[in-house]
Amino acid sequence: MLLKIKGITKRFGGLIAVNQVSLQVAEGEIFGLIGPNGAGKTTFFNMLTGIYSPNEGQIGFEDRQIQGLKPYRISKLGISRTFQNIRLLKEETVLENVKVGMFGKTRTGLWSAILGLRSSKKEEKFVTEESQKIIELVGMNGYEMEMAGSLSYGNQRRVEIARALVSRPKLLLLDEPTAGMNADETKEIVQLIRKIRGNGTTVILIEHNVGMVVGLCDRIAVFDHGEKIADDKPEEIISNPAVIEAYIGKEDDKKETEYAAN
Numbered sequence: 001m002l003l004k005i006k007g008i009t010k011r012f013g014g015l016i017a018v019n020q021v022s023l024q025v026a027e028g029e030i031f032g033l034i035g036p037n038g039a040g041k042t043t044f045f046n047m048l049t050g051i052y053s054p055n056e057g058q059i060g061f062e063d064r065q066i067q068g069l070k071p072y073r074i075s076k077l078g079i080s081r082t083f084q085n086i087r088l089l090k091e092e093t094v095l096e097n098v099k100v101g102m103f104g105k106t107r108t109g110l111w112s113a114i115l116g117l118r119s120s121k122k123e124e125k126f127v128t129e130e131s132q133k134i135i136e137l138v139g140m141n142g143y144e145m146e147m148a149g150s151l152s153y154g155n156q157r158r159v160e161i162a163r164a165l166v167s168r169p170k171l172l173l174l175d176e177p178t179a180g181m182n183a184d185e186t187k188e189i190v191q192l193i194r195k196i197r198g199n200g201t202t203v204i205l206i207e208h209n210v211g212m213v214v215g216l217c218d219r220i221a222v223f224d225h226g227e228k229i230a231d232d233k234p235e236e237i238i239s240n241p242a243v244i245e246a247y248i249g250k251e252d253d254k255k256e257t258e259y260a261a262n
């Protein structure tokens with residue numbers, strides 16, 4: 001197993017955002033994380049990437065325990081992510097945005113970079129070449145010199161994924177990669193995720209588009225109120241009564257609220 005999580009919990013004051021969640025992800029899997037709003041999915045990602053330290057539990061990645069490590073240490077070990085809200089430098093080019101993802105991977109210190117020493121020039125060349133390869137992988141070749149802010153929403157998402165991939169992570173975490181996309185853009189992202197896995201990267205994605213997750217993932221875990229209520233193959237998940245209840249229950253809550261509001 002690439003990732004072995006045992007009983008992780010995150011509390012914010014009296015609120016338990018993630019409650020005793022255990023989960024395993026095998027190398028080469030595409031693993032989906034679904035659940036109603038506020039179920040704890042992003043908090044779970046934030047613990048995997050070191051933004052939050054779990055109050056309890058362990059996160060085993062390869063042969064190490066990584067819970068509580070700082071984000072840059074975790075990223076060096078090979079876990080990379082994208083965010084729910086696109087976080088690109090809008091006034092910078094696509095190439096510069098992707099190069100940022102190599103920060104922390106390169107060896108040249110700040111001073112040699114400033115002084116323009118030869119090792120840093122070699123490294124700059126390496127970073128540019130690696131970035132160009134990844135830009136091509138995500139289908140953005142030809143856009144290297146475009147400003148990130150001028151791209152379509154779907155293409156901005158691709159650049160974000162490229163930035164996360166350029167350090168060649170073993171595990172890529174995607175937080176709602178198809179949010180705000182139309183059906184065609186969603187299909188293209190599905191193809192891209194398959195390609196990324198084909199290149200040897202394990203993927204965990206948070207998604208609200210259940211149809212997309214069911215078609216794409218090898219396994220799916222369902223969160224509700226901070227707890228994992230199911231963890232299975234897609235075909236089992238869609239017929240699982242607890243999962244249906246979590247989703248339909250939410251719909252009923254919404255209808256009741258709407259009814260009350262009218």
Ligand SMILES: Nc1ncnc2c1ncn2[C@@H]1O[C@H](COP(=O)(O)OP(=O)(O)OP(=O)(O)O)[C@@H](O)[C@H]1O
Pocket residue numbers: 012015016017035036037038039040041042043044
């Ligand atoms: N920094 C924080 N401080 C206090 N409460 C938080 C914090 N981060 C998340 N929460 C709360 O924890 C719970 C889980 O939130 P989280 O964002 O992880 O859910 P989610 O499943 O990702 O939801 P969504 O699908 O809406 O993004 C929510 O009740 C949220 O308000």
